[in-house]
Amino acid sequence: MAGDPLTTALDEIRKREQEATRGPWKVTREHGYDIDGDRWDLPSVTGPGGEDIFVADVDQPAADLRFAAHAREDVPRLLAAVEAVLTLHSCVAWYAAADGCEHPEPEDEDSGEHDDWNDDHPMGTTGIQICLKEKAGSYCPECTRLAYGDAEPECEDFVSAPCPTHKAVLAALTGKEVPGA
Numbered sequence: 001m002a003g004d005p006l007t008t009a010l011d012e013i014r015k016r017e018q019e020a021t022r023g024p025w026k027v028t029r030e031h032g033y034d035i036d037g038d039r040w041d042l043p044s045v046t047g048p049g050g051e052d053i054f055v056a057d058v059d060q061p062a063a064d065l066r067f068a069a070h071a072r073e074d075v076p077r078l079l080a081a082v083e084a085v086l087t088l089h090s091c092v093a094w095y096a097a098a099d100g101c102e103h104p105e106p107e108d109e110d111s112g113e114h115d116d117w118n119d120d121h122p123m124g125t126t127g128i129q130i131c132l133k134e135k136a137g138s139y140c141p142e143c144t145r146l147a148y149g150d151a152e153p154e155c156e157d158f159v160s161a162p163c164p165t166h167k168a169v170l171a172a173l174t175g176k177e178v179p180g181a
């Protein structure tokens with residue numbers, strides 16, 4: 001679903017991640033002595049070829065540098081983890097059965113009209129012809145599987161989507177309240 005807040009939030013993070021210099025990054029500390037014999041330290045985060053990603057201030061806490069350097073691997077991992085959860089807890093549309101919809105099947109089976117009707121009324125996964133013009137709702141495949149095990153519930157009993165897991169991820173990523181929580 002393009003344009004929904006969850007996709008937008010993830011796309012923004014992924015874009016920043018992909019535009020940044022490739023990793024791994026690490027914390028490097030150079031030091032030496034100036035002309036007066038005073039020691040200097042120059043902490044920086046460097047890229048895979050040892051090039052500076054950025055040079056930090058001498059007083060920058062080491063934890064900040066570690067955090068920045070590890071973000072190069074941590075962010076893609078976290079994105080992958082969120083995507084794995086969302087792949088399980090997705091929103092799958094389900095549709096009304098074609099036999100009860102408002103589009104009677106044209107009588108002439110060889111007509112273009114009938115071809116169009118067929119396109120709008122394909123065979124659903126449960127072996128019942130469905131009407132793509134009448135979306136009945138959305139369900140979460142994983143929550144439905146967890147609730148019913150191997151048994152196949154009636155469409156009406158599907159756990160509706162977005163499910164609580166999906167909503168919790170959305171709330172955490174966008175900083176908004178979980179709707180209906």
Ligand SMILES: [Zn+2]
Pocket residue numbers: 088089090140141142143144163164165166
């Ligand atoms: Zn779910």
Ligand SMILES: [Zn+2]
Pocket residue numbers: 098101102103120121131132133134
């Ligand atoms: Zn229909």
